[in-house]
Amino acid sequence: xxxxxxxxxxxxxxxxxxxxxxxxxxxxxxxxxxxxxxxxxxxxxxxxxxxxxxxxxxxxxxxxxxxxxxxxxxxxxxxxxxxxxxxxxxxxxxxxxxxxxxxxxxxxxxxxxxxxxxxxxxxxxxxxxxxxxxxxxxxxxxxxxxxxxxxxxxxxxxxxxxxxxxxxxxxxxxxxxxxxxxxxxxxxxxxxxxxxxxxxxxxxxxxxxxxxxxxxxxxxxxxxxxxxxxxxxxxxxxxxxxxxxxxxxxxxxxxxxxxxxxxxxxxxxxxxxxxxxxxxxxxxxxxxxxxxxxxxxxxxxxxxxxxxxxxxxxxxxxxxxxxxxxxxxxxxxxxxxxxxxxxxxxxxxxxxxxxxxxxxxxxxxxxxxxxxxxxxxxxxxxxxxxxxxxxxxxxxxxxxxxxxxxxxxxxxxxxxxxxxx
Amino acid sequence: xxxxxxxxxxxxxxxxxxxxxxxxxxxxxxxxxxxxxxxxxxxxxxxxxxxxxxxxxxxxxxxxxxxxxxxxxxxxxxxxxxxxxxxxxxxxxxxxxxxxxxxxxxxxxxxxxxxxxxxxxxxxxxxxxxxxxxxxxxxxxxxxxxxxxxxxxxxxxxxxxxxxxxxxxxxxxxxxxxxxxxxxxxxxxxxxxxxxxxxxxxxxxxxxxxxxxxxxxxxxxxxxxxxxxxxxxxxxxxxxxxxxxxxxxxxxxxxxxxxxxxxxxxxxxxxxxxxxxxxxxxxxxxxxxxxxxxxxxxxxxxxxxxxxxxxxxxxxxxxxxxxxxxxxxxxxxxxxxxxxxxxxxxxxxxxxxxxxxxxxxxxxxxxxxxxxxxxxxxxxxxxxxxxxxxxxxxxxxxxxxxxxxxxxxxxxxxxxxxxxx
Numbered sequence: 001x002x003x004x005x006x007x008x009x010x011x012x013x014x015x016x017x018x019x020x021x022x023x024x025x026x027x028x029x030x031x032x033x034x035x036x037x038x039x040x041x042x043x044x045x046x047x048x049x050x051x052x053x054x055x056x057x058x059x060x061x062x063x064x065x066x067x068x069x070x071x072x073x074x075x076x077x078x079x080x081x082x083x084x085x086x087x088x089x090x091x092x093x094x095x096x097x098x099x100x101x102x103x104x105x106x107x108x109x110x111x112x113x114x115x116x117x118x119x120x121x122x123x124x125x126x127x128x129x130x131x132x133x134x135x136x137x138x139x140x141x142x143x144x145x146x147x148x149x150x151x152x153x154x155x156x157x158x159x160x161x162x163x164x165x166x167x168x169x170x171x172x173x174x175x176x177x178x179x180x181x182x183x184x185x186x187x188x189x190x191x192x193x194x195x196x197x198x199x200x201x202x203x204x205x206x207x208x209x210x211x212x213x214x215x216x217x218x219x220x221x222x223x224x225x226x227x228x229x230x231x232x233x234x235x236x237x238x239x240x241x242x243x244x245x246x247x248x249x250x251x252x253x254x255x256x257x258x259x260x261x262x263x264x265x266x267x268x269x270x271x272x273x274x275x276x277x278x279x280x281x282x283x284x285x286x287x288x289x290x291x292x293x294x295x296x297x298x299x300x301x302x303x304x305x306x307x308x309x310x311x312x313x314x315x316x317x318x319x320x321x322x323x324x325x326x327x328x329x330x331x332x333x334x335x336x337x338x339x340x341x342x343x344x345x346x347x348x349x350x351x352x353x354x355x356x357x358x359x360x361x362x363x364x365x366x367x368x369x370x371x372x373x374x375x376x377x378x379x380x381x382x383x384x385x386x387x388x389x390x391x392x393x394x395x396x397x398x399x400x401x402x403x404x405x406x407x408x409x410x411x412x413x414x415x416x417x418x419x420x421x
Numbered sequence: 422x423x424x425x426x427x428x429x430x431x432x433x434x435x436x437x438x439x440x441x442x443x444x445x446x447x448x449x450x451x452x453x454x455x456x457x458x459x460x461x462x463x464x465x466x467x468x469x470x471x472x473x474x475x476x477x478x479x480x481x482x483x484x485x486x487x488x489x490x491x492x493x494x495x496x497x498x499x500x501x502x503x504x505x506x507x508x509x510x511x512x513x514x515x516x517x518x519x520x521x522x523x524x525x526x527x528x529x530x531x532x533x534x535x536x537x538x539x540x541x542x543x544x545x546x547x548x549x550x551x552x553x554x555x556x557x558x559x560x561x562x563x564x565x566x567x568x569x570x571x572x573x574x575x576x577x578x579x580x581x582x583x584x585x586x587x588x589x590x591x592x593x594x595x596x597x598x599x600x601x602x603x604x605x606x607x608x609x610x611x612x613x614x615x616x617x618x619x620x621x622x623x624x625x626x627x628x629x630x631x632x633x634x635x636x637x638x639x640x641x642x643x644x645x646x647x648x649x650x651x652x653x654x655x656x657x658x659x660x661x662x663x664x665x666x667x668x669x670x671x672x673x674x675x676x677x678x679x680x681x682x683x684x685x686x687x688x689x690x691x692x693x694x695x696x697x698x699x700x701x702x703x704x705x706x707x708x709x710x711x712x713x714x715x716x717x718x719x720x721x722x723x724x725x726x727x728x729x730x731x732x733x734x735x736x737x738x739x740x741x742x743x744x745x746x747x748x749x750x751x752x753x754x755x756x757x758x759x760x761x762x763x764x765x766x767x768x769x770x771x772x773x774x775x776x777x778x779x780x781x782x783x784x785x786x787x788x789x790x791x792x793x794x795x796x797x798x799x800x801x802x803x804x805x806x807x808x809x810x811x812x813x814x815x816x817x818x819x820x821x822x823x824x825x826x827x828x829x830x831x832x833x834x835x836x837x838x839x840x841x842x
Contacts, residue, residue: 022783219643338443364831368833368834377832383526418794
């Protein structure tokens with residue numbers, strides 16, 4: 001355990017989380033489901049108190065000039081509170097990730113060796129102005145047998161305080177330690193900074209939020225971090241792409257929900273198919289109000305496009321804007337992706353088997369797709385039930401993270417007197 | 422990709438490694454085996470050049486007052502060079518870890534979703550004065566389809582330079598990029614520091630060496646790190662422990678190879694069994710020259726023990742020294758382990774089923790054992806063939822790391838026109 005300068009009151013929370021984690025590690029799935037069910041019920045029956053606290057955060061946010069997007073994310077309406085408890089009930093219904101034997105064998109010397117799934121212990125989360133994340137992470141951590149320490153930022157402090165208190169009472173009433181879920185919001189930046197230095201207390205830290213926040217956590221943390229990242233997502237329209245699939249998939253990937261990380265940001269079209277594909281694909285986007293930022297070759301074919309500037313190819317718009325570039329061939333497309341992608345999700349629309357397989361093999365992103373919308377990169381769609389986030393790093397978890405990704409393993413060895421020779 | 426200040430010549434190596442990784446990701450297992458076989462042959466046929474370069478490092482080390490232990494680790498004798506190439510051949514004989522489908526399903530909408538094993542890309546390693554690690558890490562990385570960037574420290578610089586040049590030529594002759602394996606030793610500390618900041622170029626960084634080196638890498642690196650750690654390893658002698666197993670296992674775990682991380686450092690004995698077990702267990706250790714550092718209760722029963730000082734319980738001796746403490750019961754033993762263990766390996770010797778299961782469930786270490794020597798925590802013993810190291814962290818890999826632990830996964834999604842509704 002590393003000794004860092006962590007103020008005593010914060011260290012107390014960390015120690016309490018550690019103790020709670022010890023208890024949680026040997027709980028049954030049924031006990032954790034009972035606690036989750038109690039949390040859902042507590043949220044439902046205290047919806048008014050949650051909304052009242054949230055109103056204070058919102059008033060404060062308006063005073064401090066928070067953007068309307070941030071205010072929206074911060075808002076807990078009656079419907080949103082109901083969806084919080086619904087989400088906890090969904091998590092409670094997922095299969096227990098703990099105790100599963102991942103690998104196992106009997107060695108020649110008679111030793112039985114099994115790799116068994118266990119909780120991390122204590123999961124930390126640093127996020128911004130999103131009270132729903134407070135409930136999501138706490139519930140996912142609890143479902144996977146982990147204690148959680150939450151730093152949700154000052155903008156949502158009152159909402160988070162009420163939610164955490166409710167959840168602590170519910171967990172306590174269900175017979176598990178109240179300290180299973182804790183906030184360190186009242187310690188401000190000192191709390192966040194202690195959390196990033198809490199090696200030995202916290203086993204994994206998950207940042208969720210802006211690129212700036214994630215960058216800070218990755219560069220400052222000595223606790224192992226799971227990076228959930230931005231998506232500069234590409235769709236390649238290959239020479240052989242079916243027109244109807246190209247039109248439907250690009251439209252779906254851009255328009256269905258433009259503000260999320262799996263929405264497409266750049267379309268790369270094979271030069272030999274650009275005249276055939278671009279007009280119908282881009283017309284359909286334009287009807288839905290999408291602004292097309294095209295390179296010169298695109299604008300020759302579809303003059304309504306505005307000129308793409310230099311930053312276009314590395315921009316995650318998260319809005320009804322899309323970059324479109326004509327590429328010479330598949331190599332050119334893969335090279336573009338290698339250069340500009342954040343390695344989240346990329347798709348190719350093609351009827352050519354060899355090109356499909358090349359794309360899947362050579363594009364090094366968390367999710368690679370053939371003839372499907374990039375919007376499918378999602379824990380729910382993949383059948384994980386709940387989603388912790390989408391990892392764009394390669395260590396531990398890659399792509400949508402479910403409950404399994406909040407666990408580690410340990411090796412259990414059973415012998416009868418064996419020594420090594 | 423983060424922009425950090427990395428000097429151009431170092432950045433060039435990183436870029437070359439990235440390009441090599443792109444090639445490696447689509448190689449067949451046969452092509453990688455061919456390159457590994459060429460490396461083994463090159464080491465054999467250039468043994469003299471390796472030993473000559475090593476002699477210069479050794480002379481330099483003696484001049485600089487390197488300890489005899491460090492000089493020993495640095496030394497490449499004829500036998501040790503032969504064991505380097507033997508180890509590469511063993512790695513070449515392991516099953517290819519790439520391409521395996523880890524999980525896969527057909528979603529209700531017809532999408533086929535598979536999680537497939539892929540290389541990390543570029544693996545970095547920072548280590549000290551151990552030219553054998555140069556070959557081990559390079560070969561393990563290559564076998565798992567990764568490029569490697571090695572920083573082996575100034576003490577072994579000449580040995581490492583010759584080994585890397587040999588391996589590069591061999592890999593090149595086998596038709597893979599020479600830059601599959603690179604050293605940055607000649608850039609000194611600037612190289613090490615660039616490697617720790619090479620996010621976007623390097624996918625994972627493995628420190629191997631002293632606690633101080635590992636601590637520096639963990640606290641300074643923005644590249645994800647796999648921590649291989651020290652082992653303050655415990656054996657608990659439960660009230661019901663069989664005497665012959667207790668004697669044999671403690672002796673094996675301490676004496677068979679005291680300088681390694683899976684050797685036992687502390688024995689905790691149940692108070693009710695201390696008089697029965699301690700004299701024969703400690704007599705047997707004493708015969709092999711082990712110094713016993715006992716607590717007061719141990720010294721009452723076995724007066725030849727020296728008094729354990731305050732630091733005893735957190736010390737990794739790696740020598741013929743052992744700490745021995747009498748504990749009140751299993752709770753007391755588990756509490757001691759929780760406080761002092763580095764979470765590497767712990768074992769219990771017991772005939773009581775309930776106590777065995779409690780120990781396995783409640784002790785949170787990478788490897789937990791019943792009635793077996795802690796010396797079995799080893800990739801070779803577990804059947805992994807080669808070993809990258811033993812991870813004491815919970816993210817990504819825990820316990821002995823084989824080739825699989827040098828891989829990541831990606832999700833491959835195959836559709837026929839699906840959009841999300």
